[in-house]
Amino acid sequence: MGVVAEVEHRLAELRADDKTSGTRTSVMTHVAWAPPEWANAARRTLAGLEELHPSRTILLFPDPKRRDSIGVNVALRCFTIPGSTRQVCSDVIELRLGGKRAAAPASIVQPLLIADLPTFCRWRGLPPWGKPELEQLIDVCDRLVVDSAEWRGLSRGYAEVAKHFDRIAVSDIAWGRSVAWRGRLAAEWPELKKVKRLSVTGPKADALLLAGWLRTRLRRQVALTHRAAAQLERVAVDGEALVPPPGGPPSPSDLLSAELDQFGRDPIYEAAVTAAS
Amino acid sequence: MTDAVNPLLEGLRLRRNPDPCALVIFGASGDLTRRKLFPALYSLAARQLLPERFGIVGVARTEQTTKQWIAEMKRAVAEHGRDELRADVWKELAAAMRYVATDFADDAGEDKVVEVLRELDEQRGTGSNRVYYLAVPPVAFETIVNELGERRSHEGWTRLIVEKPFGQDRESARRLNEMLLAHFGEDEIYRIDHYLGKETVQNMMALRFANGIFEPIWNRQFIDHVQITVAESIGIEGRAAFYEEAGVIRDVFQNHLLQLVALTAMEPPIDFTADSVRNEKVKVLRSLHTPGPKSVVRGQYGRGFVEGEEEPGYREEDGVASDSPTDTYIAAKLYVDNWRWADTPFYVRAGKRMARRETTIAIQFQRAPHPPFAEIAGDGLRPNVLLIHVQPDEGVSLAIGAKVPGAGMSIRTVHMDFLYGGAFRTGLPEAYERLILDAMLGDATLFTRADEVEEQWALVDSIVAAWKRDRPSFPNYAAGTWGPRTGDDLLHRDGRSWRRH
Numbered sequence: 001m002g003v004v005a006e007v008e009h010r011l012a013e014l015r016a017d018d019k020t021s022g023t024r025t026s027v028m029t030h031v032a033w034a035p036p037e038w039a040n041a042a043r044r045t046l047a048g049l050e051e052l053h054p055s056r057t058i059l060l061f062p063d064p065k066r067r068d069s070i071g072v073n074v075a076l077r078c079f080t081i082p083g084s085t086r087q088v089c090s091d092v093i094e095l096r097l098g099g100k101r102a103a104a105p106a107s108i109v110q111p112l113l114i115a116d117l118p119t120f121c122r123w124r125g126l127p128p129w130g131k132p133e134l135e136q137l138i139d140v141c142d143r144l145v146v147d148s149a150e151w152r153g154l155s156r157g158y159a160e161v162a163k164h165f166d167r168i169a170v171s172d173i174a175w176g177r178s179v180a181w182r183g184r185l186a187a188e189w190p191e192l193k194k195v196k197r198l199s200v201t202g203p204k205a206d207a208l209l210l211a212g213w214l215r216t217r218l219r220r221q222v223a224l225t226h227r228a229a230a231q232l233e234r235v236a237v238d239g240e241a242l243v244p245p246p247g248g249p250p251s252p253s254d255l256l257s258a259e260l261d262q263f264g265r266d267p268i269y270e271a272a273v274t275a276a277s
Numbered sequence: 278m279t280d281a282v283n284p285l286l287e288g289l290r291l292r293r294n295p296d297p298c299a300l301v302i303f304g305a306s307g308d309l310t311r312r313k314l315f316p317a318l319y320s321l322a323a324r325q326l327l328p329e330r331f332g333i334v335g336v337a338r339t340e341q342t343t344k345q346w347i348a349e350m351k352r353a354v355a356e357h358g359r360d361e362l363r364a365d366v367w368k369e370l371a372a373a374m375r376y377v378a379t380d381f382a383d384d385a386g387e388d389k390v391v392e393v394l395r396e397l398d399e400q401r402g403t404g405s406n407r408v409y410y411l412a413v414p415p416v417a418f419e420t421i422v423n424e425l426g427e428r429r430s431h432e433g434w435t436r437l438i439v440e441k442p443f444g445q446d447r448e449s450a451r452r453l454n455e456m457l458l459a460h461f462g463e464d465e466i467y468r469i470d471h472y473l474g475k476e477t478v479q480n481m482m483a484l485r486f487a488n489g490i491f492e493p494i495w496n497r498q499f500i501d502h503v504q505i506t507v508a509e510s511i512g513i514e515g516r517a518a519f520y521e522e523a524g525v526i527r528d529v530f531q532n533h534l535l536q537l538v539a540l541t542a543m544e545p546p547i548d549f550t551a552d553s554v555r556n557e558k559v560k561v562l563r564s565l566h567t568p569g570p571k572s573v574v575r576g577q578y579g580r581g582f583v584e585g586e587e588e589p590g591y592r593e594e595d596g597v598a599s600d601s602p603t604d605t606y607i608a609a610k611l612y613v614d615n616w617r618w619a620d621t622p623f624y625v626r627a628g629k630r631m632a633r634r635e636t637t638i639a640i641q642f643q644r645a646p647h648p649p650f651a652e653i654a655g656d657g658l659r660p661n662v663l664l665i666h667v668q669p670d671e672g673v674s675l676a677i678g679a680k681v682p683g684a685g686m687s688i689r690t691v692h693m694d695f696l697y698g699g700a701f702r703t704g705l706p707e708a709y710e711r712l713i714l715d716a717m718l719g720d721a722t723l724f725t726r727a728d729e730v731e732e733q734w735a736l737v738d739s740i741v742a743a744w745k746r747d748r749p750s751f752p753n754y755a756a757g758t759w760g761p762r763t764g765d766d767l768l769h770r771d772g773r774s775w776r777r778h
Contacts, residue, residue, distance in 0.1 A: 179289065186285035193280070217284040246325055268288035 003070050004111045007093055010074040014091075026090055028260065029119045030055040031109055031141060033133070036063055038124035038150075045122075045252045046092075053260050054079075054090045056114050060105050061096045062133065068099035070108070106136035118142045120260050126151040129160040138168050145259045147173035148205040158208070158277035165270050171259035173252075174205040175269050180245035181235050182213065188237065193218065195237050199225040202232035210235070212276030213268070295717035296434070297330035297404040299397050301390065303381060303421050304412035305335025305346065309440065311353035313471075314412060317709035319354040322370045323363065326714055330404065332397035335376045336390055346376035359707060373401060381417050387424040405433030408716055412440055414519075419456055426460025436716050438467045441532050442523060443725075446741070447734035454727040463727060467716045472533040472636075473723040474708030474715075477671045481540045481638070482554075484665070484673060491663075492545070494642070497621040501660060504624045504639040504776055505537050508631035510583050512756075513605075517596025524604040526575075529627040531737045533636075535562065536725070537667070538623055541638055542613045551721040555729060562732035564614040570743040576606030576761040578630040579752030588630060588756040602749060605629040608764040609740070610771075624768055624775070630756035636667035639776050659690045662776070 030053065034042035039061055046057060073094040078087045095108060113119055121141035127134050138144060144164070151157040161170055185192060198214060200207035204226055211224040227234075231249045235242050250258075300318075302310055321327050335346050351371070355362045375393050379386020397403045409425055411418060418439065429435055437457070444450030457466050472478055485491055494500070507529050513520045520528065539558040546553035567573055579590035591597060591605050606628035613623065640663040662676040674692045681687040715723055725733075753761040759775065768774050 182285065182289055186283060186289060189283040189285055190280040192285070214285075217287070246329055266288060 003072060003095070003108055006072055007074055007112060010072070011091055011093075014074065014076050026055045026114050026117060027053060028055045028117050029113045030057045030260070031060065031119060031121045031137065032057065032124065033060045033062065033105070033121065033137065034124045036061065041252075042122075042124055045256055053257060054088060055117075056091045056112070057093065058109055058112055059092065059094045060109070061094065062102035062105070063096065063098050064100070064102045066098035068101055069096070070098070070101050071096035103132050104136065105133055106140050109137065110140050113140065118263065120145055122146075122256060124150065126153070126157060127161075129163075138164065141168065143169045143171060143259075143262070145171045145173065145256065147255075148209070149174045149177075149203040151205070154205055154208055155277050158273045162270065162274050162277060165265065169263070169265045170270075170273075171262055171266070172205075172209070172269065172273070173255045173259060174203060175209050175272070176255050176258050177203075177232060177250070178206050178210050178213075179258075181210065181232055181242070184235065184242045184245055185210075185214070185237070188242070192237060195220075195222055197223045197225065197238050199227075199234070199236040199239075200232070201227040201229045201234040203230070204228060206232050208276040209269075209272050212272035212274070215275045216271040217268070293718060294326065295328045295714065296406050297328045297402055298406035298408055298433075298717055299332040299334060299394055299401075299403040300408045300410060300713075300717075301334045301336060301394070302410045302412055303336045303417070304410075305376065306337040306339040306341070306349070307412055309412045310335070311350070312357050313707070313709045314410065314713070315350045315353050316358035317707050317713055319358050319362070319366065319370060320360050320707065320710050321714060323360050323366045326710075327370075328403075328717065330402040332373045332375065332394075332401050332403045333370075334390060334393050334397070335374065336379060336381070336386075337376075338378065338380055340378045341376065343374065343376040347371045347374050350374070373397075381413070381424065382420045384424075387428060391428050405430055406435075407433065408436045408438065408713075410438045410440075410713075415442060415444075415453075418453065422457055422460055429460065434465075434719070435461065436465055436467055436719065437461050438469055438713075438716050440469055442527055443468055443532075443730050444734060445522070445527065447731055447738050450730050450734045454731070458727075464721065466727075467712075467721055467724040468726070468730060469712055470532045470536055470725050471708040471712065472536055472667075473725070474710075474712040475667060475671075476706065476711075477665060477667045478537070478540060479723070480673070481537075481665060482549075486545050495640075496617045497619055499642055500621055501641045501643045502622045502624060502771075502773060503538075503541060504637075504641065505534060505541070505626075506635060506637050506639075506776075507534050507537070507625075507627040508633065508635045508759075509629050510631060510634045510757075512578075512588060512591070512630050513594055513597075515595065517594055520605075521597060521601060521603050525607050525627050525629065526604055526737055526740065530607050530609075530625070531733050532725075534625050534627050535565070535733045535736065537636075537638055538565065538611065538613075538625060539729075541640075542618055542623070544617070549722060551724075552726075554722050555726045559726070559728050559732060560615075561613055562729060562736070564618075565611050565732075565736050566614060567609055567611055567736075567740065570747075572610040572767065573740050573743070574606075574608040574761065574763045574767050575604040575744065575749060576608075576628065576753045576764065577601070577603065577749070577751035578605050578628075578754055578756045581630070581754075581756030581758065583630060583632075583757040590752050590756065591629070592752065602751065604744075604749075606631075606754060606760045606764065608760060608767050610767060611736075622771065624773075626760060626764060626775070628754075628760050632757055632759050634669065637776075638665040638667065639663070640665075664692075664776075 032042050042059065075092045076089045077092050078089040080087050093112060097105060119141045120143045121137050122145045127146060148154060148157055164170060195214065198211050200210055207224060207226040211222055214222045302314060304310060351367060375397065377386065377390050377393055379389060398405055411421060413421065444453050485495060539561040542561045543557040546557045577591050581588060592599050592601050608626035611623040611625060642661040644660045664674040666672050673695045676690050676692050678688045679691045681689050712723060765775065
């Protein structure tokens with residue numbers, strides 16, 4: 001039995017054994033590429049995400065160092081509908097791609113996609129630009145979701161991701177993370193028109209994207225001073241700190257969730273990336 | 278680059294937050310405030326949807342301090358809210374709350390409200406923007422509106438939210454409109470029909486106008502008839518004084534039910550702005566008629582069993598006259614006189630103490646013109662029905678005929694379900710959350726306009742005029758059933774029946 005047939009067989013078994021009387025529902029196929037060091041983080045994010053975006057989730061765990069093999073695990077995630085006793089379930093398919101199987105994910109993913117629904121691909125860590133696994137998944141997905149804060153070599157990363165804008169819509173969670181601060185900066189218009197210096201305390205990716213955004217939107221040079229922190233904590237313009245947006249930082253699940261609500265290309269983000277590279 | 282166009286706003290996916298404002302609730306110790314308004318305000322606060330600079334002033338006759346009122350509202354949120362009460366969220370909300378104990382007609386008390394609002398402007402930066410919420414019985418509207426009108430400031434914006442019932446007939450609604458319009462512009466008046474705040478009601482517009490497959494068949498050529506049910510399993514819940522005057526026709530039919538008819542039958546608006554949507558709804562309401570008195574059935578529940586519990590009849594409820602002629606059930610056949618709907622009946626019904634709580638809109642399509650397997654399919658082959666579940670189990674179902682697996686050609690009706698709670702697991706916001714937020718944002722799309730209300734009353738007046746001539750034999754249905762037999766006969770005469778439950 002091939003892998004796809006095995007997955008379908010196991011899904012059918014789960015449906016036949018289903019004692020939850022749950023309804024299957026999906027609003028998308030969510031493909032997540034999670035190398036071993038990202039596996040746990042990917043599972044945690046997924047757990048907080050499914051409540052907002054029930055989807056067939058295909059978790060790909062590549063491990064090229066292992067022997068050639070494909071491990072399959074299929075499960076249902078069920079949730080009780082608020083205010084009701086009825087349950088809604090989604091398929092979760094975990095595929096462990098060992099050896100050279102890790103370089104050919106599309107042949108397994110493609111037959112498992114749900115027809116007519118969008119496919120989002122969350123790529124954990126720095127994408128291997130030009131490598132077949134990335135190229136293949138870009139071809140089967142509608143949107144590539146990355147978090148450039150997970151990358152090393154940001155300038156090169158931005159230059160590489162910019163090369164893909166004409167092939168696939170791209171979302172960067174680092175960009176999403178800064179939306180409230182961008183709102184704060186926008187509220188400073190028109191005083192902000194002559195800004196010279198931006199100071200950001202937070203992840204470097206967020207700082208570079210904020211600076212790139214200001215440069216492209218204002219069409220002027222803006223110098224960036226960056227101080228590292230795990231979260232976006234402080235933004236100052238020409239030495240003046242902005243009042244922080246209300247509420248705490250959004251959770252990883254909420255951030256990914258917001259990106260999964262986007263469909264088309266985002267030219268403002270693309271320009272900010274180009275300016276940040 | 279001009280200052281007028283802010284290039285930083287382009288593409289910014291920011292949530293729309295309302296301007297700074299103060300919300301003044303008249304009737305702040307009442308049931309509506311406790312059960313609906315404060316739980317809604319708390320949910321908005323928990324999602325950071327309230328303005329950053331915000332204040333709430335509660336006004337009521339009950340003598341209590343701000344501290345006592347805050348404690349009472351906290352209990353109300355814990356009891357009735359959809360979100361768990363979080364100390365940090367409540368602390369922030371409570372800091373914005375003030376209470377004024379006064380009779381609404383007392384000038385000194387109303388001056389005190391103005392003074393507290395000025396303090397809020399200074400302390401919390403609410404910017405002289407006001408949302409006044411009339412969560413009071415209609416008898417108090419005029420006094421409050423006149424007091425507000427006399428004291429209204431010309432700084433900032435003002436919005437007035439008015440709860441139903443909006444009048445008792447067309448004439449009283451018109452007088453009420455005139456009274457409101459003497460002090461406020463139509464664009465400042467937000468008449469609440471909380472059904473319009475329900476996600477599934479709004480989804481009716483999404484379903485019709487965002488899906489290319491429905492609109493071409495949404496007309497008399499393809500639709501046999503429409504059934505709308507607004508059924509409650511509860512009784513009058515201690516509201517005898519109100520209900521004896523209103524009956525189901527004023528409590529539900531005049532507003533919720535006719536709004537559902539209007540949304541089902543309306544033409545596509547040119548856009549989703551308040552006036553475009555309301556213009557189309559008014560056209561439907563103007564085109565509505567009932568063919569005659571026999572096309573309207575009324576009823577009143579007697580003693581019966583609801584969910585296994587024996588319940589008293591309406592005339593046995595506290596505060597209800599033992600010979601009360603008040604209607605607790607109405608069923609009607611309505612026609613929409615336009616090209617799209619001519620001769621297509623809209624059967625509507627609403628009632629108290631019915632078999633279960635259910636609000637649905639069922640669009641029954643014409644039968645397949647020549648089903649080749651009609652004989653072998655037998656009873657299993659039914660017309661397609663698009664069912665919009667407004668509450669509970671919010672969602673949409675489509676009933677289609679499908680072959681039963683196996684030999685032969687046996688056809689059964691199966692349902693394809695879209696459940697809101699399943700596809701979008703965000704937890705549906707309560708109607709009042711959406712409506713309060715929209716009023717703060719100045720979006721009147723989901724509120725009823727003066728002419729809509731008056732058209733709704735025009736139909737009700739014509740029905741009530743006919744009722745004045747007859748003496749109904751009440752009670753005529755048992756609590757826990759789907760209404761009187763005459764309600765079923767209304768459809769049987771046309772060779773149809775209410776949906777099976």
